Amino acid sequence: MxxxxxxxxxxxxxxxxxxxxxxxxxxxxxxxxxxxxxxxxxxxxxxxxxxxxxxxxxxxxxxxxxxxxxxxxxxxxxxxxxxxxxxxxxxxxxxxxxxxxxxxxxxxxxxxxxxxxxxxxxxxxxxxAELRGNALLVSxxxxxxxxxxxxxxxxxxxxxxxxxxxxxxxxxxxxxxxxxxxxxPPVPLDDRTSAASAPPGRAALVAVTLRRMFVDNVRELTRLVTKDRFLAVMTLTSFTYMFGFGISKLFLPLYALHHYSQIPGMFGYLSAGIGLGASLGGFLAAMFGRFRQGAVYMTVNVIEGVCWLLLPLLHHPAPAIGVLVLAGAFEAVGTVVFYAEVQSRLAARMTGRYFALLVPLCDACLVLGVWASGALTGFGEPSLAALIAVVIAGPALMLAPGLLSGRAASPKREPAAAVIAEER
Missing domain, CATH: 1.20.1250.20 (MFS general substrate transporter like domains)
Structure with missing residues (x-):
């Protein structure tokens, strides 16, 4: 680079x-x-x-x-x-x-x-240089x-x-x-909720803050995302992906314990495999820049889902670690595409607000995934692996029209800024 x-x-x-x-x-x-x-x-x-x-x-x-x-x-x-x-x-x-x-x-x-x-x-x-720059940051x-x-x-x-x-x-x-x-660049004053409009009193201030947190910001971001079908699909799949990732947090140690009990530290080796793949995927993501990004995003999610589905069928350490290296690599490519598309489609002044809303919701989906995996452990590792595959690959396939039809954002304009102006 x-x-x-x-x-x-x-x-x-x-x-x-x-x-x-x-x-x-x-x-x-x-x-x-x-x-x-x-x-x-x-x-x-x-x-x-x-x-x-x-x-x-x-x-x-x-x-x-x-x-x-x-x-x-x-x-x-x-x-x-x-x-x-x-x-x-x-x-x-x-x-x-x-x-x-x-x-x-x-x-x-x-x-x-x-x-x-x-x-x-x-x-x-x-x-x-959104794709190359974000590839470096993800790596x-x-x-x-x-x-x-x-x-x-x-x-x-x-x-x-x-x-x-x-x-x-x-x-x-x-x-x-x-x-x-x-x-x-600072957020213009016109884009901020005016503190002067808040009625006096501590209770009123709390009410205004809560409304801004859970109503105003959510409504604004929802309008912003739904104006861009491609971005809306990527946002939705990020939630389902984190749910699947939460399931994997319990599935992976269970798999290591039940399939490789004779190998101390196998859980660490499997985790390192994902880390190795993610490192390679972050560096290699720029190679996919010449392809349609929606197709790349859909494909890497599907392949990663297949990797998780295959894992319980493997009973030797080398192929198991190899499959997780692939899963980590494709996850990193999908993450690079996601960041690059968000940056190119959102106005610079909206990026922080978008991620401020997205990250807590993703964390909530992660926690829900952990809880769900705890409730479903009785069904065995193959069932958990199948669920991971479904929630990672399924939404990308079901929402493929939105990914494949999304037009590339022009670097000469800021679509999000136009959307905000239109809403006003």
Whole structure:
């Protein structure tokens, strides 16, 4: 990517995403181990992880509004610094409720950081280079999924506190890398909900905030997405995909335990296979730029679904890991296409708000998928794998007309801006 090497904002954002994600993957290993080792409860470990997602699910919309009104760079840096302060305290917590409270605090930092970093994509990725630029950014987020768990495995014998301290150090580096990033264009005053229109009183302010979170922003984003059939289909399939991903969070360790009980750590090897595939897929995604992106998006979802469907039929480690490498690669290609299409179809000033609404809903679908897999474990791994395949590939096939008929967005215009003007 010769062009992206001269783009310092893109490289800074990519390195920031890389270091932040690298630390997060190690905490993802350390936090459930901490709860399991100290309190011996898988249910409490699941609850703790769910609590970490809760702030983003509940307050993602209002956070997006704050990002729109402020400087995304400050929110992105503040989210990273907040995580760096909270995460090291996990090992020092004495009671389970303290661990869970810190998990919620970590989730708050995450909730502020995600839409802010998404918004910074608009200034880091130049017009006309959406596919290549987003391919680099997705790879920067996917490569740590391979490296992080491996590093965590090396550090675990030295104590879980070292994992959390390492995460904090990477978060600090991620914040420093954002210094000097250019600011996205501010949201015009006409596009903001006027605070002056709010009636006086604390209760009235809460009511206005809730209305803005769950009514105004949702209605505006719904109108925005439904004006673009292609974007509407991709948004819907992102929800079903995350539901399937939630199912896989329980399916994969069950599969490793039941099929490869003689191989300690097989769950880690399978996860590393997905991480390896995702890393390769992020780098290779730019090769698909000459094809119709709707067809690419549909195809990679279908192939990934087939990979999950085949997994329970495999009883040897090598082909099982190989299939998951393919699944991870196609997932990364689909993610690159998704980000590139969103950026090219939405006005720059709407990107942060779109992702602020999308990410909490995706997190909610992820949690629902985990719960559904827990309720369906009695049906066996083949049934869970079939359900994963259906919810990943099925919507892409059923909504194929919307993907295949979607016209490419012209880089010379901002369709979302035209939609907003039309609505006014």
């Amino acid at each position: 010769r062009g992206s090497q001269r783009n310092w904002p893109l490289l800074r954002l990519a390195l920031s995403l890389f270091t932040l994600r690298l630390g997060a993957t190690m905490t993802a290993v350390g936090l459930p181990l901490l709860v399991l080792e100290r309190y011996g409860s898988g249910l409490q470990a699941a609850l703790t992880l769910a609590l970490e997602l809760l702030p983003n699910v509940l307050f993602g919309a209002v956070v997006g509004d704050l990002v729109d009104r402020g400087d995304p760079r400050r929110y992105a840096m503040g989210g990273a610094l907040g995580g760096a302060l909270v995460v090291p305290l996990l090992a020092a917590a004495n009671d389970l409720w303290q661990v869970q409270l810190l998990a919620i605090a970590s989730g708050v930092a995450y909730a502020f950081g995600v839409p802010a970093r998404m918004s910074l994509r608009t200034v880091a990725v130049p017009k006309g 920067a987020q996917r490569v740590p999924n391979l490296i992080g768990p491996a590093v965590a495995g090396v550090l675990v014998p030295f104590g879980l506190s070292l994992l959390f301290l390492t995460d904090a150090a990477f978060a600090l580096i991620a914040a420093v890398l954002l210094i000097g990033m250019p600011a996205p």
